[in-house]
Amino acid sequence: MIVAVKLTLSEAAALATDRLRAGHLRGHMVGESFEGWTVRSFNGRLDQMDSISGGRLTVTALGEDGRHGKATTSDFSESGVIEVVTAASAAASIGDSDPWMTLLPTPVLGLAETALAIDDPEWQAFTAEQGFAMSAATEAAARAADPRVGPSGFCNASSKRRTRVLATTDGIRLSWHATSVGLQCLAVARSDDERQSFFEESTARHWRRLRSPSVVGDTAAKSACAKFGWRRAPAGPAPVLLDARTAGEFLALLGQALSGGAIYRGRSWCTGLHGTDLASPLVTIEDAPLMHGAIGSRPCDDEGARSRDLVVVEDGRLVSYLVDGYAARRLDHPYTAHAGGPSNLRLRAGKASRDDLAREMRRGLLVTGFTGFSVDLASGEFSRGASGFWVEDGKIAHPIQEVTIAGRLPELWQGIRAIGNDPDPESAIASPSLLIDGFIIGA
Amino acid sequence: MKGADDMTGSTFPALDSDAGGQRPLIPADLAETLLALALERGGDYADIYAQRQTNRTLLFEEGRVRSTTHEVVQGVGIRVQDGAATGYATSDDLDPTGLRRAARQAAAIAAGGGGSSRKALTTPTLPDRHPRRRTAAGTDLGERVALARAAFAHASADPRVTWASVHLGECDDLITIATSDGIFVTDRRPRLNFFIEVTGVAGERRESAYATTGVRAGLEWLDHGKPEALAVEALRRLAVKFAAAEAPVGSMPVVLAAGVGGGAMLHEAVGHGLEADFIRKGASAYSDRLGEQVANPLVTVFDRADLPTNYGALNVDDEGIIPHHTSLIEQGRLVGFLNDRLSARLMGMACSGNGRRQDYRHIPQPRMRITGLAPGPHHPDEIIASIGHGLYVVCAPSGSVDISKGDFNFDVEEAYLIEHGRLGRPVRGACLIGNGPEVLRRIAMIGTDLNLAEAFGHCGKGGQSVPVGEGTPTVLIRDLVVGGRGA
Numbered sequence: 018m019i020v021a022v023k024l025t026l027s028e029a030a031a032l033a034t035d036r037l038r039a040g041h042l043r044g045h046m047v048g049e050s051f052e053g054w055t056v057r058s059f060n061g062r063l064d065q066m067d068s069i070s071g072g073r074l075t076v077t078a079l080g081e082d083g084r085h086g087k088a089t090t091s092d093f094s095e096s097g098v099i100e101v102v103t104a105a106s107a108a109a110s111i112g113d114s115d116p117w118m119t120l121l122p123t124p125v126l127g128l129a130e131t132a133l134a135i136d137d138p139e140w141q142a143f144t145a146e147q148g149f150a151m152s153a154a155t156e157a158a159a160r161a162a163d164p165r166v167g168p169s170g171f172c173n174a175s176s177k178r179r180t181r182v183l184a185t186t187d188g189i190r191l192s193w194h195a196t197s198v199g200l201q202c203l204a205v206a207r208s209d210d211e212r213q214s215f216f217e218e219s220t221a222r223h224w225r226r227l228r229s230p231s232v233v234g235d236t237a238a239k240s241a242c243a244k245f246g247w248r249r250a251p252a253g254p255a256p257v258l259l260d261a262r263t264a265g266e267f268l269a270l271l272g273q274a275l276s277g278g279a280i281y282r283g284r285s286w287c288t289g290l291h292g293t294d295l296a297s298p299l300v301t302i303e304d305a306p307l308m309h310g311a312i313g314s315r316p317c318d319d320e321g322a323r324s325r326d327l328v329v330v331e332d333g334r335l336v337s338y339l340v341d342g343y344a345a346r347r348l349d350h351p352y353t354a355h356a357g358g359p360s361n362l363r364l365r366a367g368k369a370s371r372d373d374l375a376r377e378m379r380r381g382l383l384v385t386g387f388t389g390f391s392v393d394l395a396s397g398e399f400s401r402g403a404s405g406f407w408v409e410d411g412k413i414a415h416p417i418q419e420v421t422i423a424g425r426l427p428e429l430w431q432g433i434r435a436i437g438n439d440p441d442p443e444s445a446i447a448s449p450s451l452l453i454d455g456f457i458i459g460a
Numbered sequence: 461m462k463g464a465d466d467m468t469g470s471t472f473p474a475l476d477s478d479a480g481g482q483r484p485l486i487p488a489d490l491a492e493t494l495l496a497l498a499l500e501r502g503g504d505y506a507d508i509y510a511q512r513q514t515n516r517t518l519l520f521e522e523g524r525v526r527s528t529t530h531e532v533v534q535g536v537g538i539r540v541q542d543g544a545a546t547g548y549a550t551s552d553d554l555d556p557t558g559l560r561r562a563a564r565q566a567a568a569i570a571a572g573g574g575g576s577s578r579k580a581l582t583t584p585t586l587p588d589r590h591p592r593r594r595t596a597a598g599t600d601l602g603e604r605v606a607l608a609r610a611a612f613a614h615a616s617a618d619p620r621v622t623w624a625s626v627h628l629g630e631c632d633d634l635i636t637i638a639t640s641d642g643i644f645v646t647d648r649r650p651r652l653n654f655f656i657e658v659t660g661v662a663g664e665r666r667e668s669a670y671a672t673t674g675v676r677a678g679l680e681w682l683d684h685g686k687p688e689a690l691a692v693e694a695l696r697r698l699a700v701k702f703a704a705a706e707a708p709v710g711s712m713p714v715v716l717a718a719g720v721g722g723g724a725m726l727h728e729a730v731g732h733g734l735e736a737d738f739i740r741k742g743a744s745a746y747s748d749r750l751g752e753q754v755a756n757p758l759v760t761v762f763d764r765a766d767l768p769t770n771y772g773a774l775n776v777d778d779e780g781i782i783p784h785h786t787s788l789i790e791q792g793r794l795v796g797f798l799n800d801r802l803s804a805r806l807m808g809m810a811c812s813g814n815g816r817r818q819d820y821r822h823i824p825q826p827r828m829r830i831t832g833l834a835p836g837p838h839h840p841d842e843i844i845a846s847i848g849h850g851l852y853v854v855c856a857p858s859g860s861v862d863i864s865k866g867d868f869n870f871d872v873e874e875a876y877l878i879e880h881g882r883l884g885r886p887v888r889g890a891c892l893i894g895n896g897p898e899v900l901r902r903i904a905m906i907g908t909d910l911n912l913a914e915a916f917g918h919c920g921k922g923g924q925s926v927p928v929g930e931g932t933p934t935v936l937i938r939d940l941v942v943g944g945r946g947a
Contacts, residue, residue, distance in 0.1 A: 023553050023555070023558075059544070059741065062544070062545065063545050063569065064544065064545055064546070065545065065546045065547075065548070065823065066545075066546070066547050066548065066568070066569055067548045067549070067823060068548065068549040068550070068562070068565040068566070069550065069821070070549075070550060070551070070552075071535060071550060071552045071821060072552070073533075085527070086528050086530070087527060087528065087529045087530070088529065088530040088531065088532075089529065089530070089531040089532070090531070090532040090533075090534075091532065091533050091534055091535060091552045092532055092534050092552070093552070093553070094554075097532070100532070101530075101532070104530040105530070108528045108530065108601070111601055111602075112525050112528060112601075113524035113525045114524075115524065115526070167742060168741065168742065169741065169742075169743050169864075170737070170741030170742075170743060171741075171743065203743070203864075205742070205743050205864045207742075211865070212743075212745055212864040212865050212866075213864065213865055214743070214862060214863075214864035214865065252709060252710055253709075282521075282623045282625070282659065283622050283623050283659055283661065283666070284623065284657075284659050284668055286666060288666070388860055388862065388867065388868075388869045388893065389859060389860055389869035389870070389871060389891045389893070390858065390860070390871060391869070391871035391872070391889075391890065391891035391943070393667075393668070393888075393889060394668075395659055395666050395667055395668035396665065396666055396667050396668070396701075396888075396889065397666075398888065398889030399889075400707075400871075400889055400890045400891045400943040400944065400945075401869070401891055401943070402867070402869040402891060402893040402943070404867075418865075418867065419867060419893060419894070419895065419941065420893075420941070421709070421890075421891060421893055421941055421942075421943025422943070423707075423709065423889070423890065423943050423944060423945045424945070457709055457944075457945045458709075459709040459710055459941055459942060459943040459944065460710070460711070460941060
């Protein structure tokens with residue numbers, strides 16, 4: 018069999034940028050390779066083991082007047098790289114001009130010098146065999162926590178290391194590594210005629226920082242069993258307390274609405290709100306790409322723009338969108354290094370515990386799970402399925418399921434009445450619990 | 461870096477080449493060698509999945525090409541099954557060393573007994589469910605730009621439109637599957653998407669609406685003014701959104717229109733819960749219910765793969781099985797599940813040809829193909845006329861489900877109030893929720909008007925996305941929770 022020689026990422030980067038220059042084009046190449054494994058246990062036995070390896074490289078070619086083309090391949094042979102440069106170059110020669118399409122200025126490019134601790138030096142010491150043992154222990158912990166919990170078949174452990182290289186025709190060359198590990202458990206509990214489930218996971222850059230199997234399994238099992246005996250909530254307007262997990266999802270929606278691409282297209286309810294009071298004055302939101310060892314930390318964004326901390330919302334006022342280079346130029350906005358989206362997007366915590374917030378709410382819905390995606394980022398309409406607990410006299414009364422909560426995002430962000438102290442330190446997008454006025458419950 | 465002299469070319473057909481036709485991506489003798497290696501430590505079954513997929517996209521905005529992309533995904537996945545356990549490894553490195561390494565990694569799952577039986581490879585004849593006349597490789601960028609420009613020009617002529625985006629995506633997927641039970645098959649799967657989104661502002665209101673098509677066909681699908689027709693549809697939906705009032709809140713009768721009204725409901729409320737991996741692990745709300753009357757006798761649900769050009773159609777599934785018509789619910793009785801090879805073997809059932817994967821980097825799972833609710837006896841007008849106060853859902857394109865309990869939801873893109881048996885004003889901004897097994901029992905009327913031609917979707921499960929078809933005739937569900945904010 019005739020075979021191609023596989024290039025390393027840096028060889029591919031050198032070849033791609035040389036070829037672009039030879040064609041009198043500017044541009045850049047972003048390459049990624051990865052390796053790792055995922056293991057799944059079922060009933061204490063090894064159910065599935067995936068060995069993961071591969072990569073991809075993307076070449077962006079830039080011709081006259083911002084004409085450009087982009088091509089991607091997972092073929093790291095020399096002919097694969099040449100083909101991808103040829104495809105990108107061809108598109109750049111016949112595309113339309115675009116005054117905003119240029120390379121990032123050199124001073125913006127680079128890796129942050131802060132030590133991020135996102136590449137675990139002990140990564141290889143975490144083996145698939147250990148992963149299996151952790152997955153099986155998580156499953157066992159879930160079943161030990163409550164006799165109603167049976168096998169679910171969805172307990173996994175995973176480990177992955179990525180290498181990234183970015184090279185431009187201007188001679189910039191960046192490269193870095195990042196590890197990520199995870200432990201997941203779906204607990205399924207059965208009563209006489211009903212099933213309830215709960216998904217719990219731990220994620221980290223360093224495998225020694227994962228929460229223990231007993232904690233992950235126990236949390237999944239107890240959270241699933243806490244749903245038995247559910248009712249529907251009374252329909253109508255009511256205060257809603259989002260727990261840290263659902264508040265994180267709520268914050269992620271704002272991250273999408275603030276992305277430069279949605280803003281310049283006018284396809285976001287936040288369009289035109291820069292410098293205005295977007296949210297309750299209690300709300301401050303930062304994007305923190307340089308947090309030590311955090312899952313969303315990165316030395317630069319997907320275009321090679323150097324990471325830096327950014328205040329997005331300050332005391333309710335919107336002070337920055339999240340932009341990539343193209344959107345920054347279109348909006349005449351400072352570069353924020355957000356090609357690829359937010360890094361560690363954080364809503365600043367308050368002092369009150371979730372129980373304090375429940376007491377403040379007195380009567381309303383504590384939401385611990387969302388279903389569905391029914392959010393219209395252009396109009397700001399929000400309507401999702403929800404589950405959680407009814408709060409009466411400031412205390413949890415009973416579980417709630419099969420309800421909807423709906424509202425308008427501009428009013429809901431203004432309606433934040435209190436902020437908890439309990440953000441999930443493992444999530445890239447993290448918010449503490451939020452007590453919000455303005456929702457309507459459907460049942 | 462290796463010099464040009466060391467470069468001896470890939471075994472895969474060259475980029476853009478349609479000339480490879482149905483030529484296998486890996487030769488049969490190499491496949492035999494890898495299968496032997498994969499079963500070296502024992503095991504019940506092994507397969508090899510080689511893939512070369514070419515994706516092209518074009519985004520047209522502001523009267524010009526905003527971006528084009530060209531993506532090649534290629535590699536090989538090798539799988540070994542030993543009892544209920546599965547080992548999987550991939551290589552996008554095509555030299556035999558990398559492939560042997562992947563085969564040995566996958567083989568590590570097996571207990572080490574050795575001596576598994578293997579059949580000699582033979583190639584079955586496949587149906588041709590993806591007729592295609594014009595491929596991306598055979599057309600220049602100009603022709604594709606013209607299609608996008610036609611839709612864009614139509615949309616941006618509307619004075620309310622402040623922004624219009626037109627997206628054209630084409631995928632050409634070539635796969636070769638070799639299995640230890642003797643199947644050696646190569647298939648080509650085209651995919652075409654055309655998507656137009658329009659945004660407008662009127663006073664305080666900002667709205668976006670879209671129209672889209674997804675098929676297994678070539679660019680000929682967009683002939684005869686299809687891009688303009690999609691632009692007209694997107695503009696119509698935008699106008700409806702501006703005219704719409706708040707959706708109502710609470711439990712009420714809901715009529716789902718034929719076409720794109722009920723497909724997502726069926727997919728979420730019924731389809732996912734009948735996937736055999738969840739069933740056999742006891743994780744589904746439908747586990748242990750085979751043979752039971754789970755719905756009104758009006759209800760018959762099937763999953764098929766044989767509608768030419770449909771987004772979910774398959775000549776062969778991703779485990780080398782030529783797909784069968786799968787009956788799931790017959791006259792209200794649960795009669796079948798969606799199986800892949802592993803679930804079929806472990807449950808002692810026939811394999812239905814529902815083993816699918818996103819690409820070679822992923823392991824197959826039981827998945828839907830084209831899922832439909834069979835037509836019933838009622839005229840669609842009769843169904844609407846039977847409702848005093850309710851909701852008529854024209855377009856509900858997406859949703860999700862909690863498999864264990866069966867709670868599902870879907871999003872409404874276009875809907876109207878029903879008052880005294882007639883359609884009233886449009887409403888916006890609501891999700892609908894329910895419980896799958898309960899909603900099946902609440903299906904009260906089913907229309908005669910099933911049309912599966914263009915209802916399509918992208919189905920996500922376990923981190924993998926696959927194209928599917930889905931649809932229902934007009935259907936009445938007595939009581940579903942509507943998550944709006946209005947009266």
